Amino acid sequence: xxxxxxxxxxxxxxxKSKKKPIRFTLKDVSLNIDSQDEFIGLVGHTGSxxxxxxxxxxxxxxxxxxxxxxxxxxxxxxxxVKLKPIRKTVGLVFQFPEYQIFEETVLKDxxxxxxxxxxxxxxxxxxxxxxxxxxxxLLDRRPFNLSGGQMRKVAIAGILASNPDVLILDEPTAGxxxxxxxxxxxxxxxxxxxxxxxxxxxxxxMDVVSKYLKRVLVLKQGELMFDGSKDDLFRNEExxxxxxxxxxxxxxxxxxxxxxxxxxxxxxxxxxxxAFKEVERVIGTNK
Amino acid sequence: MNGNxxxxxxxxANSWIHRLDPRTKLISLFVLMITVxxxxxxxxxAITLGLIFxxxxxxxxxxxxxxxxxxxxxxxxxxxxxxxxxxxxQGKILATYSFDMKLINIxxxxxxxxxxxxxxxxxxxxxxxQFLIIAVLAMYLQTIAxxxxxxxxxxxxxxxxxxxxxxxxxLRIINLIMLSSLLTLTTKPTDxxxxxxxxxxxxxxxxxxxxxxxxxxxxxxxxIPTLIxxxxxxxxxxxxxxxxxxxxxxxxxxxxxxSLLIPMFIIAYRRAEDLANAxxxxxxxxxxxxxxxxxxxxxxxxxxxxxxxxxxxxASIASTILx
Numbered sequence: 001x002x003x004x005x006x007x008x009x010x011x012x013x014x015x016k017s018k019k020k021p022i023r024f025t026l027k028d029v030s031l032n033i034d035s036q037d038e039f040i041g042l043v044g045h046t047g048s049x050x051x052x053x054x055x056x057x058x059x060x061x062x063x064x065x066x067x068x069x070x071x072x073x074x075x076x077x078x079x080x081v082k083l084k085p086i087r088k089t090v091g092l093v094f095q096f097p098e099y100q101i102f103e104e105t106v107l108k109d110x111x112x113x114x115x116x117x118x119x120x121x122x123x124x125x126x127x128x129x130x131x132x133x134x135x136x137x138l139l140d141r142r143p144f145n146l147s148g149g150q151m152r153k154v155a156i157a158g159i160l161a162s163n164p165d166v167l168i169l170d171e172p173t174a175g176x177x178x179x180x181x182x183x184x185x186x187x188x189x190x191x192x193x194x195x196x197x198x199x200x201x202x203x204x205x206m207d208v209v210s211k212y213l214k215r216v217l218v219l220k221q222g223e224l225m226f227d228g229s230k231d232d233l234f235r236n237e238e239x240x241x242x243x244x245x246x247x248x249x250x251x252x253x254x255x256x257x258x259x260x261x262x263x264x265x266x267x268x269x270x271x272x273x274x275a276f277k278e279v280e281r282v283i284g285t286n287k
Numbered sequence: 288m289n290g291n292x293x294x295x296x297x298x299x300a301n302s303w304i305h306r307l308d309p310r311t312k313l314i315s316l317f318v319l320m321i322t323v324x325x326x327x328x329x330x331x332x333a334i335t336l337g338l339i340f341x342x343x344x345x346x347x348x349x350x351x352x353x354x355x356x357x358x359x360x361x362x363x364x365x366x367x368x369x370x371x372x373x374x375x376x377q378g379k380i381l382a383t384y385s386f387d388m389k390l391i392n393i394x395x396x397x398x399x400x401x402x403x404x405x406x407x408x409x410x411x412x413x414x415x416x417q418f419l420i421i422a423v424l425a426m427y428l429q430t431i432a433x434x435x436x437x438x439x440x441x442x443x444x445x446x447x448x449x450x451x452x453x454x455x456x457x458l459r460i461i462n463l464i465m466l467s468s469l470l471t472l473t474t475k476p477t478d479x480x481x482x483x484x485x486x487x488x489x490x491x492x493x494x495x496x497x498x499x500x501x502x503x504x505x506x507x508x509x510x511i512p513t514l515i516x517x518x519x520x521x522x523x524x525x526x527x528x529x530x531x532x533x534x535x536x537x538x539x540x541x542x543x544x545x546s547l548l549i550p551m552f553i554i555a556y557r558r559a560e561d562l563a564n565a566x567x568x569x570x571x572x573x574x575x576x577x578x579x580x581x582x583x584x585x586x587x588x589x590x591x592x593x594x595x596x597x598x599x600x601x602a603s604i605a606s607t608i609l610x
Contacts, residue, residue, distance in 0.1 A: 058527050060523045060526055060527060084531055091527070092527040094527070099517075099521060099524065100521060100528065100550060102550050112528060112546070115529075117529045144553065159528070
């Protein structure tokens with residue numbers, strides 16, 4: 001079970017005449033995503049096909065070639081499968097999801113998704129989702145008077161309420177203030193750890209990658225360049241340079257310390273405590 | 288979204304028609320359309336079509352682009368011709384066809400229609416041709432003797448005037464389509480709106496400010512692709528929330544359309560507000576005199592085109608009076 005892509009390519013526009021070259025947005029992508037416990041970051045330069053890939057996982061786009069297997073539903077270029085159940089199992093939160101809000105009250109808008117997917121107790125699950133997102137006080141408000149961050153929370157609650165098995169978020173922290181951002185990521189972490197849901201997020205922020213994520217996918221011009229743990233990624237200087245990626249701040253600081261002080265130090269630490277321990281260890285040995 | 292969304296049908300090339308002042312092209316088009324309407328002689332209409340073809344050749348726009356715009360109007364052309372041929376009863380009778388509608392004919396027509404729709408499930412190509420073949424076949428089967436009782440018989444007479452007028456109408460419409468395509472294919476939409484603005488400037492004396500209208504039109508045109516992109520995004524966002532625009536009951540569908548419309552309205556309003564602020568920040572004052580980076584200027588070629596156009600108009604008037 002889970003999601004499996006085998007040699008999936010995708011082009012937004014396929015020219016009618018066969019002579020013209022097809023401009024692929026995704027080229028030959030193969031990867032596996034487990035149905036549980038994954039916490040994946042999708043990184044890459046702008047225009048590398050990240051958003052296209054997640055829309056493919058939500059079957060909003062169908063692959064131009066290759067095969068896509070989502071929880072046992074095999075999807076090829078011209079298969080006719082009921083897409084709605086697949087969309088229920090894989091929830092996608094768009095970049096700037098506040099634009100999809102349209103109902104009169106926040107509660108109704110959160111209920112919209114579950115109702116479409118035929119969830120019986122739509123209001124109950126909507127209230128639960130609102131509680132998880134911490135927006136119970138907004139439920140009776142009109143959604144259009146909310147602030148950007150609040151709107152985003154409403155939109156995410158709308159997806160959570162449908163209770164998908166895999167949750168995909170397209171740049172969920174863009175435009176959120178630092179506190180809201182770390183709160184939100186902490187929340188995702190709890191969802192991942194307590195409810196064992198697989199989560200995929202698109203991000204540009206290497207600090208987010210280093211602090212929260214388990215596995216990283218790197219896309220470059222539609223090709224999957226890297227698929228592995230964040231530690232392997234940051235130790236692979238070639239990939240970091242080729243794909244215009246950056247190091248997390250902690251790694252940068254430790255790298256500077258290492259070169260300036262010329263000490264033996266493992267600079268690949270991903271949170272403040274580990275970094276502190278490592279520095280302490282080095283100082284201890286140098287005394 | 289597919290990257291093939293083109294607004295207007297401007298074809299980029301460098302010919303003397305492309306370089307003409309848009310005002311010249313607009314006025315000439317207007318005068319030449321009147322000319323085409325004045326001409327009643329079928330041979331002169333054919334000659335006009337030939338002259339227009341020479342213009343098309345010199346415009347460096349591939350002829351297929353023009354044929355495409357005729358293709359869009361093909362249904363209209365065929366129906367006007369059919370009506371002329373069938374219902375014009377002037378002149379001599381050229382031919383008479385008698386038809387006999389029988390029960391079996393009705394059954395055959397039903398069968399053919401079913402086949403037509405079944406083919407439509409498989410392929411979407413040559414639908415017009417398929418339909419015409421079926422129509423001709425249905426008519427032909429009524430002329431041969433088939434078993435079963437006759438329901439009613441009818442006759443179709445073809446008159447020479449009818450054929451003539453049909454041909455004349457056909458030529459006239461093709462002339463008009465070619466002329467107007469020549470304008471839209473060789474002139475950028477922005478140039479067109481600039482030209483119109485400049486042509487209607489005298490309306491200022493009766494209190495109409497054309498520059499505002501021109502600005503409104505060009506902004507509206509500019510934002511069509513942007514809004515289509517936004518609509519696609521909203522469609523996808525709602526689809527991932529379980530909206531299915533293909534299936535579902537009527538009241539569900541209305542609800543689903545609302546889920547697209549309301550966000551679109553909000554986006555349009557928000558964009559309008561941002562654009563208004565950005566324009567004011569850059570010193571746009573509605574109704575104030577504005578200068579343009581591309582000044583419209585008449586050249587020698589423009590004067591020549593005007594002269595030729597007037598000659599064409601004169602010639603057409605002379606031809607109708609003399610012939």
